[in-house]
Structures are given as C-alpha cells and as structure tokens.
Amino acid sequence: xxxxxxxxxxxxxxxxxxxxxxxxxxxxxxxxxxxxxxxxxxxxxxxxxxxxxxxxxxxxxxxxxxxxxxxxxxxxxxxxxxxxxxxxxxxxxxxxxxxxxxxxxxx
Amino acid sequence: xxxxxxxxxxxxxxxxxxxxxxxxxxxxxxxxxxxxxxxxxxxxxxxxxxxxxxxxxxxxxxxxxxxxxxxxxxxxxxxxxxxxxxxxxxxxxxxxxxxxxxxxxxxxxxxxxxxxxxxxxxx
Numbered sequence: 001x002x003x004x005x006x007x008x009x010x011x012x013x014x015x016x017x018x019x020x021x022x023x024x025x026x027x028x029x030x031x032x033x034x035x036x037x038x039x040x041x042x043x044x045x046x047x048x049x050x051x052x053x054x055x056x057x058x059x060x061x062x063x064x065x066x067x068x069x070x071x072x073x074x075x076x077x078x079x080x081x082x083x084x085x086x087x088x089x090x091x092x093x094x095x096x097x098x099x100x101x102x103x104x105x106x107x
Numbered sequence: 108x109x110x111x112x113x114x115x116x117x118x119x120x121x122x123x124x125x126x127x128x129x130x131x132x133x134x135x136x137x138x139x140x141x142x143x144x145x146x147x148x149x150x151x152x153x154x155x156x157x158x159x160x161x162x163x164x165x166x167x168x169x170x171x172x173x174x175x176x177x178x179x180x181x182x183x184x185x186x187x188x189x190x191x192x193x194x195x196x197x198x199x200x201x202x203x204x205x206x207x208x209x210x211x212x213x214x215x216x217x218x219x220x221x222x223x224x225x226x227x228x229x230x
Binding site: 034036042043044045046049055056087089091094095096097098099100101 | 151152154168171209215
C-alpha cells in the first residue's frame with residue numbers, strides 16, 4: 001500500500017499568518033490527493049481533492065498544489081476556526097491511505 | 108442536504124461481534140459508493156471497507172487488517188449501509204465513520220461523513 005507522510009507534525013501559527021503543510025507519497029499518486037480538516041470530536045471535512053480543487057463551500061484561503069509524490073496545503077491567512085488537524089489522503093490506488101496528520105495550533 | 112447517521116457500536120469482548128449501521132438521507136443513495144473509515148483514540152484515519160453503488164454491482168472491498176472478519180453490506184431501498192464486526196480484537200477499538208464517496212465505485216474521495224460510532228473491545 002502507498003504510505004503517506006505528513007510534515008510537520010505540529011505547526012504553531014499566529015492568527016492572520018500563512019500556514020504551509022506538506023504531504024509526501026511513497027510512490028506516485030498522480031493528482032489523486034485529497035485534504036481533510038478535523039476538529040476535536042468531529043468528523044473530518046473534505047477541503048481539497050484532485051490535489052488543487054476546493055470542495056464545495058471551502059473558503060478561497062485554502063489552496064492545494066503538487067503532483068505525483070509531493071503535495072502542499074496552504075492556508076493563506078489563518079482564522080480562528082482553522083486551528084485543527086489536517087490529513088492528506090491518496091485515492092490513486094486501493095486501499096486509500098491517509099497521512100498521520102498535521103496539527104495547526106495557535107502560536 | 109446530505110446526512111449520514113451512524114448507530115450501533117458499543118462494548119464487546121475480544122472475539123465478540125458488533126454491528127454498526129449508517130442511515131443516509133438527502134442523496135440518490137444507489138448512485139454512490141459508501142465506505143467505513145475508523146480512527147483509534149488519538150490516532151489517524153484508516154479506511155476499513157467499501158461497497159460500490161448499485162450501478163457498479165455493489166462490489167465489496169476490505170482493508171487487509173479486517174478481511175475475513177468484517178462484512179459490509181448495503182440495503183439500497185432503505186438507504187443504509189452496515190458493517191458487521193466479527194472476531195473483534197483490542198486493536199479494532201476506534202470510532203467508526205460512515206463516509207460517502209463522490210462516485211459509484213473506486214474513487215475514494217469522501218465528501219460527506221457521519222458523526223461516528225464508538226466501538227470498544229475490552230476484556
């Protein structure tokens with residue numbers, strides 16, 4: 001199965017600052033990469049699919065980029081509601097696999 | 108509005124069985140694949156199983172970690188998908204999320220999720 005590795009494990013950011021999260025795949029997943037946000041006690045929420053397409057209702061401050069094995073999620077100006085854990089997931093091959101998550105916390 | 112509502116789960120002993128179910132509304136249920144994704148306490152997400160849409164033959168798929176122990180099924184007229192958990196192990200302890208896929212089969216983008224059902228396996 002394809003192993004997804006996220007970095008950093010934790011990112012401390014101030015309100016209004018930019019956050020950049022990375023995700024690496026153990027082999028090419030083309031552009032079959034999604035990003036999810038999860039807050040404590042809640043289900044994950046789809047943010048990005050196809051590496052760069054925002055899901056319905058997702059604010060423009062969230063953007064995704066990359067292809068093959070290297071991907072990035074950028075939050076351009078952090079709002080209070082953005083402090084959460086973010087997971088990447090590949091769906092190029094079955095089984096779909098997730099990264100271990102990156103926590104974005106308030107600095 | 109799409110809604111997914113899980114039920115079931117609870118406490119089981121090692122070797123025991125449980126069932127979790129998911130009732131879907133607000134969508135043409137037959138048109139979409141449905142998956143179960145679990146999350147152990149304080150851990151990440153793990154895809155467990157999926158069943159494709161009616162047009163894709165309602166094919167079933169499993170993670171290696173649960174193959175031969177778990178059974179996924181869908182009741183399309185009732186808009187429900189269920190996961191029968193057998194031969195439970197301590198490492199199956201997790202919140203089990205029902206998740207809707209964006210396509211009928213094999214395109215594992217999960218655009219809607221249920222609130223989760225807790226399964227605890229303990230002596």
